[in-house]
Amino acid sequence: IPAEESEDEPAAGEERLDTRLSEQDPAGGEHEGSKDRSKEGAVAQETDGDGQREGQEAEQPDQTLATSNKPRKKKKKRKTKKNSAGEPVEDNDLEDIDSLLERIEDPRLAPQSQGGITADSRPLLYVEHRNLNPENELKRYFGARAVLGDQRPRQRQRQYVRSMWLTAPKNTWPRYSKTGITMQLLDTRRGVQHFTFEHHREYQQVQFKFLDAVESMDPNNIVLLLQMNPYHVDSLLQLSDVCRMQEDQEMARDLIERALYSLECAFHPVFSLTSGTCRLDYRRPENRAFFLALFKHLMFLEKRGCPRTALEFCKLILSLDPENDPLCVLLLIDFLSLRAREYTFLTRLFQEWESHRNLSQLPNFAFSVPLAYFFLSQQEERPELERSQARERAARLIQLALIMFPSVLMPLLDHCSVQPDARVASHPFFGLNAQISQSPALNQLTSLYVGRTHALWKDPAVMAWLEPHAHEVLRMVEAQDTLVQEAEHKRKIRYQSAPRNIYRHIILSEMKEATAALPLEVTSQPVMGFDPLPPLDSIVSYTRPERTSHPSNESTLSLFFRSLLPNFNLQGDIRHDGDDEAGAAQDLNQGVNRLMAAMRDMLANIQFQEPPREDNPEGDGDWD
Numbered sequence: 155i156p157a158e159e160s161e162d163e164p165a166a167g168e169e170r171l172d173t174r175l176s177e178q179d180p181a182g183g184e185h186e187g188s189k190d191r192s193k194e195g196a197v198a199q200e201t202d203g204d205g206q207r208e209g210q211e212a213e214q215p216d217q218t219l220a221t222s223n224k225p226r227k228k229k230k231k232r233k234t235k236k237n238s239a240g241e242p243v244e245d246n247d248l249e250d251i252d253s254l255l256e257r258i259e260d261p262r263l264a265p266q267s268q269g270g271i272t273a274d275s276r277p278l279l280y281v282e283h284r285n286l287n288p289e290n291e292l293k294r295y296f297g298a299r300a301v302l303g304d305q306r307p308r309q310r311q312r313q314y315v316r317s318m319w320l321t322a323p324k325n326t327w328p329r330y331s332k333t334g335i336t337m338q339l340l341d342t343r344r345g346v347q348h349f350t351f352e353h354h355r356e357y358q359q360v361q362f363k364f365l366d367a368v369e370s371m372d373p374n375n376i377v378l379l380l381q382m383n384p385y386h387v388d389s390l391l392q393l394s395d396v397c398r399m400q401e402d403q404e405m406a407r408d409l410i411e412r413a414l415y416s417l418e419c420a421f422h423p424v425f426s427l428t429s430g431t432c433r434l435d436y437r438r439p440e441n442r443a444f445f446l447a448l449f450k451h452l453m454f455l456e457k458r459g460c461p462r463t464a465l466e467f468c469k470l471i472l473s474l475d476p477e478n479d480p481l482c483v484l485l486l487i488d489f490l491s492l493r494a495r496e497y498t499f500l501t502r503l504f505q506e507w508e509s510h511r512n513l514s515q516l517p518n519f520a521f522s523v524p525l526a527y528f529f530l531s532q533q534e535e536r537p538e539l540e541r542s543q544a545r546e547r548a549a550r551l552i553q554l555a556l557i558m559f560p561s562v563l564m565p566l567l568d569h570c571s572v573q574p575d576a577r578v579a580s581h582p583f584f585g586l587n588a589q590i591s592q593s594p595a596l597n598q599l600t601s602l603y604v605g606r607t608h609a610l611w612k613d614p615a616v617m618a619w620l621e622p623h624a625h626e627v628l629r630m631v632e633a634q635d636t637l638v639q640e641a642e643h644k645r646k647i648r649y650q651s652a653p654r655n656i657y658r659h660i661i662l663s664e665m666k667e668a669t670a671a672l673p674l675e676v677t678s679q680p681v682m683g684f685d686p687l688p689p690l691d692s693i694v695s696y697t698r699p700e701r702t703s704h705p706s707n708e709s710t711l712s713l714f715f716r717s718l719l720p721n722f723n724l725q726g727d728i729r730h731d732g733d734d735e736a737g738a739a740q741d742l743n744q745g746v747n748r749l750m751a752a753m754r755d756m757l758a759n760i761q762f763q764e765p766p767r768e769d770n771p772e773g774d775g776d777w778d
Contacts, residue, residue: 278506279430279473283319285466286427288455295459318418319427321411321451328384330419333357335387335440337422348433349425351417351440353696357386362698364389368682385416387443388684394450395683407454413447430473436480437693442685445471449481449662452490461493480689482659484513485599488522489607497526515648517559517596518603524551525610528619549623556627558641561588562600563624569608572617578624583631595656596649598671602660605667658687 284290292301323330334357340348353361360383367375367389373396380389390413397406425432434441452467468487472479491500504513504523513519527548531541556563563584567574578584589597611617631638657676660668681687 277430278503279469279476281428281430281466281470281473283428285463286319286470287322288458288460288463289322291460291462318415320414320418320448323415324408324411327412327415330385330415333383333385333387333416333420334360335417335420337420337425339422339424346431346433347424348435349422350435350438351420351444353440358696360386361388364392365698368392368684385412387413387416387447390416391443391446391450391684392682403454403457407451410447410450410454413443414451417444417447427470432474434474435693436475436478437689437691439685439688439692439694442688445474445481446662446684446686449483453663456490456493461490462496465490465494465496465499478655480655480658481662482655484511484516485518485602485656485659486606486663488518488526489610492522492526492529492607492610495529497530500526501530514554514558515644517555517562517599518607520555520558521552521562521603522607524548524555525616527551528616532615548619552620552623553627553630554637556624557630557638558644559596559600560584560627561592561597562604564589565600565604566608566611569604570612570617574624575621577628581628581631583628584624592645593649594671594673595652596645598652598656598660598668599649601671602663602665602668605665606663654687654689661686 289301334354336352336354337349338352340350342348360379363379364376364386367379373393376389376393376396380386380393383389390409394406394409394413397403397409434444436442436445448467448471452464452471455461455464455467465487468483468490471481471483472487487503488500491497491503501523504519507513513523524547527544530536531544531548533541536544560583563578564574564586573579574584582588592600611620657672660672661676661681676687
C-alpha cells in the first residue's frame, strides 16, 4: 500500500477501522490473525502478497493501513464507542485496540453449547496460525510491552525479510538463497493431498559432504560445511544437538529455527499447515528433516514456557501422518494439553479416537484424560450439571487406569514426594511385584509417562482426589472383580514389544527414566540426531556413491610412509588395467623409485639438535 495514500486519507481509514471493530463477532473466528496485523503492521504489509498465506492477509488491508499509520497522525477528540463487552474504546488509542482484539480472541468468550463445552465444528487437528507464534502466547502472559520492548519503532527501518508462519527470520541469519530443496504434490486421494520434499543435484552433493563430515566425528567439519551452505537442513539439525550437549541452548534453538525457515521456503503453493489434510511420508528420507525439526522446536518451546504453542506444533506433526505417527507424538500430546490447560481438546481427542486407536491402552491417555476431566470439574464458571458429569467420568476412568496399569501409582507418588498410606504401600497389587512382572515395552511407556508428567500430579487437590479411588480399586481387587482379571490378561497378551516409532520418540525425548529401559538392540547401534532409527522400509530416491579409493591394496610399508607423508602414493595417481608383465615391472620400478625418493626427502628433513655444550665440564664446585 503506498504511503502517500495512507497519509492523504487518515480519517477514512479510521472510520473503516471503527466500523470493523463495531461489527466484529465476539467469537472472533474470522480474525485469527488480526491481532498480529494490528500490532505489527509493517510485517503484515510485507507478507500481504505471499501465496502461502492462503488469502488471509488480504482480509483486512484497511485495518492494517489505519493501525500502522496511527503514530503519524495527531490525536483528535472523537466519539467514544463501546465494544462487545460494553467497555469504552478510544478510537485513536492503539493500546485499547490491542486490548479489544485480545478480548475478541479470548477463547473464554466464544459461544458455548448447552453442555458448556465450546462449540467447535472445526477438524480435531485444525492448526491456527496465530498459535504457532510463541510471541502471542508470551504477550498473553506478560503483556505486549514486556515482550516487544522497543521493537515497534525500529520495525520501519529493518531490512526486508520474508515473513513465515513457523518461525520468524532474524537479522543475524545469513542471507537466504535457494538451497536445492523443493516440494512436490504426489497425488490426492479422498480429499487428502500427499506431498514430498525433493533434493536437487546440487543439494545431493552437499548431503554427501555432510555424511562424510558426520563420519569424521568432528563437529568442526559440519561448521565448515554450514559456512559454505548456511541453510543445509541436516547439518543444522546435527549441529543443534552438538550445541545442546554443550549447554548452548540459545544457539541450538536458533539452528532449529533456521532449519524450519529453510524448509518452509520450499513449501508447495497448495501445501497448507492448517487444513489437516496434507500428508508427508516419513519413509522418504527427504521428509524426515521436517518432522524432526518440528519435534525439536516444540521441545524447545515447552522448555521456554510456551505449552500452548508447543501443543499447536504437536498437532501439526500429528496431522502430517496421523495413521502411522512416525514420532509417536500421541505419547506427548496429552502432557502438552494439560500444561496448556486445553482440557476440552484432550477429552475430545480421546472421545473421537478411542474407537479406532484404542488410546485407553496407552498409560499416558489412561491417566491424563481422567485428570483433564477432574480439572474441568473444578472450573466454577461451568454449569453444575457439566461439572458433576466431568467428576463422574474422572472417577470411572481413573479407576480403570489404576486397574489396567497398577505399576504407575507407586513411582508417581515417589516422584511427587508423597508417602502412601499403609494399606496402599503394603498391598501387593500396587507393590514392587507390579513393576517387576510387567513387560519391558510396558515399562518403557510407564516410565516415560511418570518422568514427564509427575509435576502435574503434585497438586494437593489432585492427590486428595486420587486417594479414595486407589482404595476403591483395592476393594475391587480383594473382591476379585472381573475387571481386574481382564486387565491382567490384557497386560500379558499385549505390550510384547514396542514399535520402532516409540523407540524413536524415547530417544528424541531424552527422558532418562525411559531411556534407561530401552532394549540392547536399540542402544547398541549408533543414533544420529538428523535421522534417529530410520524406518526399515525406507523409500530411497538417491544413494550415496561409493568411494573410489582402495586403501586395502596398499602394503604395510606404503601405509607407514603415508602416515609420515600424506601425499605419498606408492601406486601412482592412476592405475591402468594391464596384465602384461612389462607393465607390471615398470610400475614396480616406478614405485621403488618413489619410495627411495620419499626416504631421501624424509632423511634430509630430519635435524638432530645438539646438546648444550659446557665450557667447564668439571664445574667450579660452587653451589648456590
